Amino acid sequence: MSKQALQDAKLEYGHKNIQLSEMYPVIQEVLQGGGTFRLTITGCSMWPTILGGRDQVTLSQPPQRLQKYDLPLYRRKSGQFVLHRIVAVEEDGTYICCGDHQWQLEKGLRQEQMVGLATTLVRKGKTIDVTDRRYCRWVHFWVWMLPCRHAIFSVYRFFSRIGELARAALRKVFFKKKK
Numbered sequence: 775m776s777k778q779a780l781q782d783a784k785l786e787y788g789h790k791n792i793q794l795s796e797m798y799p800v801i802q803e804v805l806q807g808g809g810t811f812r813l814t815i816t817g818c819s820m821w822p823t824i825l826g827g828r829d830q831v832t833l834s835q836p837p838q839r840l841q842k843y844d845l846p847l848y849r850r851k852s853g854q855f856v857l858h859r860i861v862a863v864e865e866d867g868t869y870i871c872c873g874d875h876q877w878q879l880e881k882g883l884r885q886e887q888m889v890g891l892a893t894t895l896v897r898k899g900k901t902i903d904v905t906d907r908r909y910c911r912w913v914h915f916w917v918w919m920l921p922c923r924h925a926i927f928s929v930y931r932f933f934s935r936i937g938e939l940a941r942a943a944l945r946k947v948f949f950k951k952k953k
Contacts, residue, residue: 794855805835819873829897833890845892877923
């Protein structure tokens, strides 16, 4: 595809929501040609690192071998596209991935399923390179916390619910409707 055709595609699609499966041939061609592709992430499986609907990732062509902590976009056998972190590389060369807001592992992912590799994140409007020291420390810590995530999110949900109930009670007390 020519540069002009890619620019036309970008203009045509603008800020519309498009299924990734529709853009896959363009993404593949851009990445294989050495280019990059920026996507706005949907879903909540990568929270707290990436918030769906707000944050973006820039993808590049994945290397021949990915490593633990890499953030690839891959395609499941069902055809679904997923952006999850590699938490382990098996001896047979397959990958184990998990979203940052998940604790169940997805095993047996192969190199052929890898579409792109996140090289930068745009989080709250700020661009973060995946080689940034603070980002790398966060990622290492968060992968290390994988066995505890279920408990962490349960406690978070509990206190969020307590906060919601407290706010609702305060609204009733202080903002009663006058007749």
